[in-house]
Amino acid sequence: MAEIKNNSQKNTPVGMIVEQLYLFFDNKVPRYLVMSAMTAFLIYLPLSSSRFTQEIMANLFFYVVVCLGLNIIVGFAGLLHLGYAAFFAVGAYTTGILSSVYGVNFWLTLPFSIIAAVIAGLAIGAPTLRLRGDYLAIVTLGFGEIIRLTVRNLEITGGAIGLIGIQRPVLFGVVLNQITHFYYLFFILAIIAIFVSYRLHDSRLGRAWEYIREDEDAASAMGINVVSTRLYAFIIGSAFGALAGSLYAAKMTAISPESFMFIHSVMILLAVVLGGMGKIPGVILGAVIVTLIPELSRDIGQFRLIIFAVLLLILMLYRPQGIWPERQGISTKL
Amino acid sequence: MTSWEIFLQQLFNGLLVGSFYGLVAIGYSMVYGIIKLLNFAHADIYMCGAFSGLIILGFLNPYVGNEWLGIIIALLLSMVLVGLLGVVIQRVAYRPMLKAPRLSILITALAVSMILYNTVLLMTQGQYKPFTTGLTHESFYIGALRMTETRMVLLLAALVLMFLLHMFITRTMYGKAMRAIALDRDTCQLMGVNVYMIIAITFFVGSALAAAAGIMAGVYYGTVHFFMGFLIGLKAFTAAVIGGIGIIPGAMLGGLLLGLLEAFGTQIPFIGSSWRDVFTFVFLILFLIFKPNGLLGRIESERM
Structure with a gap:
């Protein structure tokens, strides 16, 4: 993936500065310095900001989690997933049904939501991952629509109206019902997601994903089981999505089929591709761009999506590796 | 109605809807066969076809007395226009990406789809x-x-239309070149086939057929809207998979079969029409599990 136009940006002055910045952040010391400064700032932020800012930031953290989840599938394993919102819906509805219909404690619903996502991931992934990658794209696209239709048709999911009255989670005797609570909850979740992503990326499994992504046949010849390795990526990514969906349900307390439209899958994918598939800081940057730009440019309304789409097209044509791409060989360099 | 009458009625409905699926599926299959790209924008091209037909018909109606004559002129004009749109899309978005990683070109296709879809959404304000x-x-x-x-x-x-396409593919030089490129693009280039031109022609024909299907669906259902392509795109893809993707007679067969399956499937009391789309999709998954090469497909070995 990287041999394409990887050098094209280096020749311009801006490109050189950007290159230097990337190099700078690939070193450990400045990276940790910047990361601790940002963490400190983000912990302090709710103390001095409006509810509106906190809402946007909580939303941003949430997007970071979802994008990192999709990044495992699209970025690490190189599989195009177009129905991520559906897995998100699986998690949200599992929590929603268990919590509002059966009165189960919120935290106890999380394992069930992960199990549901794993089952859905297996049902979709196992038959299609044996085939060419394009099949997965269209099947996940279809799955997104099917989940939406199913939750709309079933009675237990509340039909087109959706579910209301999902319980707020309780943590250490405190009912989480303030935006500040969710700000910290999603913040912690985002940090966990970043940590897990890094650990996965540097693990044996992560290297296997990278190998398959770069050269499927060679990886297979080296004894990597391509299908099961891809299936792992698909299932882990789905579980991430479901977990985020559960928390989303707890934050909103009401969910409806329209919360999980195709367009959400596309926006999440856009964030991953925009930032740089496979590169964790890149994906976070992508999530920031996709959540903050619409907030800053509410006036243009529906033009937004066209602009995003044109941006995506131009990006693919001229910088297919994303804004902050994964540097080749960095993970193998000891 | 007796069950025999219901059977006949559903048979006809299934064939009619299935022929729309088939026409759209052909476009998927042709493009997939020749450049191994799943053209996400194809469903939106179908939708654009329906809208361009509607616009042209609006211009024509006062001048042409005969309704069918008007529709036929609108159909032919739209086929040419949308065919050209397909060629432009191919030139701008896909041709520079032919040598790029597969994921990149799929995302490009998605971007094109979003541009077409949202443009029509803006122009029509999302109305039927x-x-x-x-x-x-x-x-x-x-x-x-x-x-x-x-x-x-x-x-x-x-x-x-299907018959004409079949003649085009099997009896003309261009059709022969298309089939050759599907087998081995590099060798074709060495043999002096103008590969890029043939790819452009493939996009023209596929898009024109999708436009025709769009207009026919408009005439059949009586309304068009910006979202009409999404589901039929999925179904046409399913049809292409059923017949064996990349195989053009397979796409036609798959479309008709899927249409019939849907028509009869909704008659099963347990399934009903609100589950029709779920039914189609389950069928796609089953096909991918048990017969991923489709009904007419051969087992393909990857060359390295």
């Missing part, structure tokens, strides 16, 4: 537009089968 044709919907009976003239003509037109 009536597809006024001035045709009467008088029904008559052939035996037990209730029919309208419109539906007869539509089915006939779809079959004629």
Whole structure:
């Protein structure tokens, strides 16, 4: 993936500065310095900001989690997933049904939501991952629509109206019902997601994903089981999505089929591709761009999506590796 | 109605809807066969076809007395226009990406799809537009089968288009070149085939057929809207998979079969029409599990 136009940006002055910045952040010391400064700032932020800012930031953290989840599938394993919102819906509805219909404690619903996502991931992934990658794209696209239709048709999911009255989670005797609570909850979740992503990326499994992504046949010849390795990526990514969906349900307390439209899958994918598939800081940057730009440019309304789409097209044509791409060989360099 | 009448009626409905699926599926299959790209924008091209047909028909209606004549002119004009749109998309978005990683070109296709879809959404404000044709919907009976003239003509037109395409693929030089490129692009280039031109022609033909299907669906259902391509795109893809993707007669067969399956599937009391789309999709998954090469497909070995 990287041999394409990887050098094209280096020749311009801006490109050189950007290159230097990337190099700078690939070193450990400045990276940790910047990361601790940002963490400190983000912990302090709710103390001095409006509810509106906190809402946007909580939303941003949430997007970071979802994008990192999709990044495992699209970025690490190189599989195009177009129905991520559906897995998100699986998690949200599992929590929603268990919590509002059966009165189960919120935290106890999380394992069930992960199990549901794993089952859905297996049902979709196992038959299609044996085939060419394009099949997965269209099947996940279809799955997104099917989940939406199913939750709309079933009675237990509340039909087109959706579910209301999902319980707020309780943590250490405190009912989480303030935006500040969710700000910290999603913040912690985002940090966990970043940590897990890094650990996965540097693990044996992560290297296997990278190998398959770069050269499927060679990886297979080296004894990597391509299908099961891809299936792992698909299932882990789905579980991430479901977990985020559960928390989303707890934050909103009401969910409806329209919360999980195709367009959400596309926006999440856009964030991953925009930032740089496979590169964790890149994906976070992508999530920031996709959540903050619409907030800053509410006036243009529906033009937004066209602009995003044109941006995506131009990006693919001229910088297919994303804004902050994964540097080749960095993970193998000891 | 007796069960025999229901059977006949559903058979006809299935064939008609299935022929729309087939026409769209052909475009997927042709493009997939020649450049191994799943063209996400194809469903939106179908939708653009329906809208361009509607616009042209709006211009024509005052001048052309005969309704069918107007529709046919609109159909042909839209096929050419949308075919050209397909060629432009191919030139701008896909051709520079032919040597890029597969994931990149798929995302490009998605971006094109979003651009087309959102442009029409903005232009129509997301409303359903009536597809006024001035045709009467008088029904008559052939035996037990209730029919309208419109539906007869539509089915006939779809079959004629499929036949013409089949002739084009099997009897002309361009068709031969297309099949050759599908087998081995590099060798074709060495043999002096103008590969890029053939790819452009493939996009033209595929898009034109999708446009025709769009207009026919407009005439059949009476309304068009920006979202009409999404589901039919999925179904046409399913049809292409059923027949064996990359194989053009397979796409036609798959489309007709899927149409029939849906028509009869909704008659099963347990499934009902609100589950129709879920039914199709389950079918796609089953096919991918048990017969991923499709009904007419061969087992393909990857060359390195």
